[in-house]
Amino acid sequence: MQDQFYEQTEEQEIKLTDYLHIISRYKWLIIAIFVLVVAATVIYTFHSPKIYSASSTIMLEEKSSENLLFSSMANKATSINNYIEILKSRPVLEAAYSIIQNSEIYPEIPLNPANHEEPDKFSPIGAIKEKLAVESQRETDIIKISYESTHPGEAKLVANALALGLQNKDNEYARIEFKNVREFLENRLDETERRLRNSEEDLRSYKxxxxxxxxxxxxxxxxxxxxxxxxxxxxxxxxxxxxxxxxxxxxxxxxxxxxxxxxxxxxxxxxxxxxxxxxxxxxxxxxxxxxxxxxxxxxxxxxxxxxxxxxxxxxxxxxxxxxxxxxxxxxxxxxxxxxxxxxxxxxxxxxxxxxxxxxxxxxxxxxxxxxxxxxxxxxxxxxxxxxxxxxxxxxxxxxxxxxxxxxxxxxxxKMGKIRIVEEAQLPEAPIKPNKKMNLLIAIVLGLGGGIGSSFLLHSLDSKIRTFDDVRNYVSLPILGTIPFIRVHDSDIDYLEKQIKNATGEGKEELKHIKQQVESRLITNYAPKSSTSESFRMLRTNIVAKKKKGQPLSLLVTSSGPKEGKSTIISNLAVALSQMDKKVILVDLDLRRPMQHKIFNLEKNEGISDFLYDHDKELETFIKKTKIDNLDIITSGFIPPNPSELLASSHMDEVLDILKQKYDYILLDTPPTMAVTDSIILAKKVDFRALVVRINQADKIVIKRIKEILDNVDSDFTGAIINGIHPQKYYSSYEYNYYYYYYYGKEDEKKDGALPKKSS
Incomplete structure (x- = not known):
């Protein structure tokens, strides 16, 4: 039966609500990351310098020709790529910079070294090359030259200067043959001019x-x-x-x-x-x-x-x-x-x-x-x-x-192959920062980063947080779900005031109520609350396991400390006693006993005294409580060897005696991971319940204690989920949520105390 339950829980499919629960749990982290990213983006966007871009367009005019076998577009692409690389070369950049230096706006643009703190270390050619962008238009001979700058006039000036510089260099290459002829004629012309002057002077002198x-x-x-x-x-x-x-x-x-x-x-x-x-x-x-x-x-x-x-x-x-x-x-x-x-x-x-x-x-x-x-x-x-x-x-x-x-x-x-198709125009608006795009990216990154961080933390979190964690990591039938029991300071203060004004038996009764409120014994002082109803549902599931006419011995433990096992077993004992069944609660947590505090009893003369020296009858150690049908055996003194006492045959004798006198024998035992006491007692009882406190129990620890019990041929009958918040964990189809919705909201304020406050 239990193996079948394991198989079913292992095959649980992931639902959208699971992700929504994770997001809801980490909502403040998500909001913080979102606000931080958006704020940083807004600050960056409004403090970033405005970047302007201008583009000029040139065309490569080249004669088409037939290839060896048939024509191809590879030649055109190669020529365009060659000119793109030539445009980025230092000779062309220097030619463009010479044009820029002759501009009227040169004194005020960032490319002027004089406008920098360290002019000697600033390289205008390097700055142009860094901000230059060149791209060819697909399936055309068009090349687009773009330049970005914080000065709109500089963006236009540089884009046009680069196009003109490339055209000039291309023209120089195309005119090289004519240049040789011109230079030759220029030299001959200078020589002839000198001869002419000499001949004129000689003729004049001779005459x-x-x-x-x-x-x-x-x-x-x-x-x-x-x-x-x-x-x-x-x-x-x-x-x-x-x-x-x-x-x-x-x-x-x-x-x-x-x-x-x-x-x-x-x-x-x-x-x-x-x-x-x-x-x-x-x-x-x-x-x-x-x-x-x-x-x-x-x-x-x-x-x-x-x-x-x-x-x-x-x-x-x-x-x-x-x-x-x-x-x-x-x-x-x-x-x-x-x-x-x-x-x-x-x-x-x-x-x-x-x-x-x-x-x-x-x-x-x-x-x-x-x-x-x-x-x-x-x-x-x-x-x-x-x-x-x-x-x-x-x-x-x-x-x-x-x-x-x-x-x-x-x-x-004589002209080269470069033709300027369109000159760059003065940009009217900056292209960077793009406020709308930056804000949209910030929203996406903020939400994505926040949600991603929440899922990362969830995956790294080893605590039991949700019912899905219970199903996936505890893998035990759920016997009951116990809400978080609130104790309001205002109710305690009110009771203390009532106690000061009361006398006689009324004062003692108020003291008893105050002690129960502080001990969270809610099934006794607020039996009509939704939390008490949760204990009654737990009681129903346990009673269903009891064989007719036979007593039931029940062990309650937890994986670690502060998971509420003592509070749960004490309230469960009260709920069982309210069925007119004889119930005894034995405090076997011989290291950190709590039941004597919950029921306001003396710790001495308890179970450890009987196990250590059983000359007296067990009945002499049973203590009556103020609750009908409920008896308690406190822990007694703290022994040096609790595990040995619990493993002794005297403990078996105790259980046999109690089964003859009581319908339900409840054993409060230490956390399983801390000591071996619970493991020793596991094989001595009929029913073993594991308390799992939400946000407290550890997945790895629970897995380990289940393995430990498997090693001794034992296992847990079921799990009791403690410390839940009904609105957060229950769906609208679960009974407890309905009960909470219809009754709990009114009773929630009464969970701390029974007496009504006077107006």
Missing amino acids: IDKGISMLSEETTQIIEQSAELELLLSEAETEYAVAKNRLDFLTSELSDQDKLLSDVNSIITTPLLEQLRREIVTNQSKYLNLLSKPSYSPDHPELVALKNQIDNAKRQLNEEIQKTTNVKAGTADPLVYRADLISSISKARVEKNIAESKVENLRKSVEQYNRQLSLLPDAEIELARLERNNRINEKTYTMLNEKFEEARIAEKS
Whole structure:
């Protein structure tokens, strides 16, 4: 029967009310954690600096091209990722910071080191990189640049400066070829300017020294023609130098690409790519062989599967090749770039050859005019030479200046791949702290933390707190549930006042009532209370266990001290005596006896005296109480060896004698975990009850004492649950709660005393 009860209790399912009881028990902890978290969040939110965010948008313009086998989106993703990393690089950040420094609001923004306590230790570049956020828009060529700051103007300024800095750096890379030409022409222009000034000074000095200012018309014509040819020669030499410079630059770029392709050729011979190639060739051969058979059509499942395998292998092969080339080349399609270089080199070589041929022909013509000039008189020859050099330098300077401007315009007009789509705008409101979101998170964390802490404490708590704990850890039939017996100080004070004013027998009666109230003997001084009804229900369950016509010996113990076992057994004894049955209560707690105090009797001449020296009859140790049908044997003196006395044959004799005289023999024994007295007596009685006090009894201790009883082939008949609060522990379907609801509320105030207070 009891084993069946154990199985039923072990299979109890967890109900929602169980969790609600735990939450109700720890409600103040939950409220405290909730208030603490919300308060901390509110303080943090209102004291946190306001953070503003601004975003600019750029677009990567890149020409699409075909891959080795078929097109892929991997190249686009790689290019975008490359530009994102370039944007975070120090050169771009420094360029952006230079733009920021030229802003009107620079003196007031946090990025200005002067606005910090230790300017030398502040790094503006590091601060920009830390607060910078870059993300690419999915399936587009758009890159979003965001920056957060406590200054709204700085957020806008930095976001725009980063976009502009990246665009400038990209343009610089795209204009590098034109830059070389411009720098070459600039150097030639400076050199020609110096020659022009020198020739002008030489001509002026010669005319002054020789007193010659005019040349003959024939000489002037020869000089003009010679100067024109010299100009053409200088122009041709310039074109030749530009073409040669450009060809050298392109050849250097091609050399770098050839090294790259040579490296790629070695990489694409890896075992993985070789395996993929062999797989493609094998599957293609198998596909063609099957297709040649009459029974196989192109839509045959086996051919479709082979074709899918071939396509997948090609795709994988292409992706592996693209990964290699993209990483090494830094461009989406290095082969196309190399082809463009070769085309540009071919054109540059043709231009160089044409310019070289032109230079040679012009030099011959110039030499011819120089021979004509050599035939002139000496004075006229020198003046003609100076005049010609001056005109040549003038025209050469004009020509170089024109070409320099053309090169500079061409350089400026060359644009990179970055386009600014949208500039950052001044943020109107801060994005942090988000007051609503922070408060919502605080509410969730506060409730979650509080409830989680309550469940954690509940799981770590080893005390019996609820009826579920009783069912799960005590695993005994419940004989009765006893509410907490309140003793109000006001009732004691009232009784003391009554005692002072009373005389004679009335005074003694009041003293007796006061003693019973203090001893919580509620079944005698308040028999109509709901608590007394709980003892009567306990009495009913015990009486049901009694065999007809036979006495019942009952042992009441607890797992530990202060669980109320003495109070319960004394009230149970009173309830049994009210049935007109003869009841005796034996105080066998020979270490800390209590029954003599509860019933206001002398402790001496008790059970220990009889067990220690049984020369007297047992009847001489039985004491009458003021309650009908209830006798008591007090503990007597405190012996040095209680366990040995209780284990003796004299104790068996005591029980045999009492069973002949009484219907119910109640034994008040010490806590089981503390001493072995209860274990010794367990096999001597018919009924064993374990008092379990809510919030006091320990789960581990109860489990241990049950194991101890099992070791001596005994067990508890049932459990008495003590110290409950009816509103907290009973459901609306349990009888005791109904009784409490209908009667207990009125009687609760009367539990402390019987006499009514006068108004």
